[in-house]
Amino acid sequence: MNIAVLGAGAWGTTFGQVLADAGNQVTMWDIDPESVNSINQEHRNPRRMPSIERLPDNVRATSDRQSAVACAEIVVVAIAAQHAREALEPFKAFMHSSTIVVSLMKGIERQTGQRMDQVVTEVLGLPLDRFAAVSGPNLSKEVAARQPSATVVASSSEQTALTVANACETAYFKPFVSSDVVGLELCGSLKNVTALAVGMSRGAGYGENTAAMIQARGLAEMTALGQAAGAQAKTFAGLAGVGDLIATCASSLSRNYTFGFNLGKGMSVEEASLASNGVAEGVPTTDAVVQLGQSLHVATPLATAMSHVLDQGLDGAGLVTELFGGPIIGE
Ligand SMILES: NC(=O)C1=CN([C@@H]2O[C@H](COP(=O)(O)OP(=O)(O)OC[C@H]3O[C@@H](n4cnc5c(N)ncnc54)[C@H](OP(=O)(O)O)[C@@H]3O)[C@@H](O)[C@H]2O)C=CC1
Numbered sequence: 001m002n003i004a005v006l007g008a009g010a011w012g013t014t015f016g017q018v019l020a021d022a023g024n025q026v027t028m029w030d031i032d033p034e035s036v037n038s039i040n041q042e043h044r045n046p047r048r049m050p051s052i053e054r055l056p057d058n059v060r061a062t063s064d065r066q067s068a069v070a071c072a073e074i075v076v077v078a079i080a081a082q083h084a085r086e087a088l089e090p091f092k093a094f095m096h097s098s099t100i101v102v103s104l105m106k107g108i109e110r111q112t113g114q115r116m117d118q119v120v121t122e123v124l125g126l127p128l129d130r131f132a133a134v135s136g137p138n139l140s141k142e143v144a145a146r147q148p149s150a151t152v153v154a155s156s157s158e159q160t161a162l163t164v165a166n167a168c169e170t171a172y173f174k175p176f177v178s179s180d181v182v183g184l185e186l187c188g189s190l191k192n193v194t195a196l197a198v199g200m201s202r203g204a205g206y207g208e209n210t211a212a213m214i215q216a217r218g219l220a221e222m223t224a225l226g227q228a229a230g231a232q233a234k235t236f237a238g239l240a241g242v243g244d245l246i247a248t249c250a251s252s253l254s255r256n257y258t259f260g261f262n263l264g265k266g267m268s269v270e271e272a273s274l275a276s277n278g279v280a281e282g283v284p285t286t287d288a289v290v291q292l293g294q295s296l297h298v299a300t301p302l303a304t305a306m307s308h309v310l311d312q313g314l315d316g317a318g319l320v321t322e323l324f325g326g327p328i329i330g331e
């Protein structure tokens with residue numbers, strides 16, 4: 001298939017390699033001409049994914065929006081979530097009426113509280129049955145090294161989910177299909193908030209018990225929010241939920257975990273942002289999760305405590321104290 005990937009960041013570039021390994025013709029689009037030139041001339045993207053030494057020959061890049069998507073049967077969106085709306089708007093005029101659009105993004109738009117499935121379908125005027133989300137425990141550097149990984153492809157259309165899953169299946173990358181788009185979107189976005197908090201606890205010097213407490217409570221919070229939003233609880237117990245939570249909260253390859261770790265070490269939010277190698281989606285998503293909880297009448301003690309870290313400078317010890325301040329009935 002002809003597949004366009006919008007955003008040659010760490011995950012966009014890596015997913016482009018997966019799609020190329022699966023036998024597709026891949027066209028990367030990026031706003032930065034330097035990334036486009038490197039991909040075309042050196043078959044590399046040293047700025048965003050330096051560990052890939054040579055991208056497959058069936059990956060090319062362009063700065064031209066129209067030529068990126070005009071012949072694409074699938075368009076994959078891998079842009080930092082807070083910028084997805086503005087980045088996608090100029091593509092609308094060039095999209096073919098039968099194109100499937102796939103979001104790899106894991107964030108909630110802060111200004112509107114919308115999930116990425118809502119942003120993408122709204123901006124592109126896309127029918128729901130031509131949208132799919134891909135999310136799972138997929139640390140980009142490990143997938144780039146072609147280590148075995150699995151993911152979940154969700155769409156309201158089983159045919160669309162199967163088309164996308166078939167297009168990205170390789171010997172090392174295994175997609176499973178689901179119909180729970182809302183659940184998949186919330187798993188990917190909400191686990192980042194928990195990863196920030198676990199990273200912070202580690203950075204502050206706390207060990208396994210504290211990390212497990214935060215992770216388990218984060219999973220409970222994600223699941224409760226998801227169910228209230230109409231998602232299926234089983235999605236949160238699966239690969240895209242607890243699976244991604246485990247990978248993200250355990251790895252220094254995660255930008256969210258590392259951002260939290262640096263905060264726990266005493267960096268300010270500004271310093272941690274400067275130190276971050278790519279987008280830490282949990283940072284802008286945290287306040288959106290608190291607001292989502294308020295609108296759905298679901299308690300979000302973890303996201304609320306994390307918002308006090310990001311907005312009011314609460315430190316690692318303060319985060320744990322705040323978590324201990326809740327009621328002792330229930331978990
Ligand atoms: N990295 C990972 O392991 C995984 C990431 N994800 C998710 O995928 C999404 C992308 O992540 P990732 O690629 O790692 O992030 P990066 O920070 O590496 O890349 C972000 C991408 O967004 C682009 N971008 C940012 N702002 C704009 C804008 N205004 N207009 C156009 N393009 C813009 C960047 O372009 P430029 O670089 O030229 O500025 C870059 O291509 C995130 O939502 C992330 O949560 C999901 C699974 C795994």
Ligand SMILES: O=C(CO)COP(=O)(O)O
Pocket residue numbers: 106136137138139140192195244247248253254255256257279280281
């Ligand atoms: O989503 C990811 C792994 O599944 C990547 O996590 P980070 O965005 O924190 O690097």
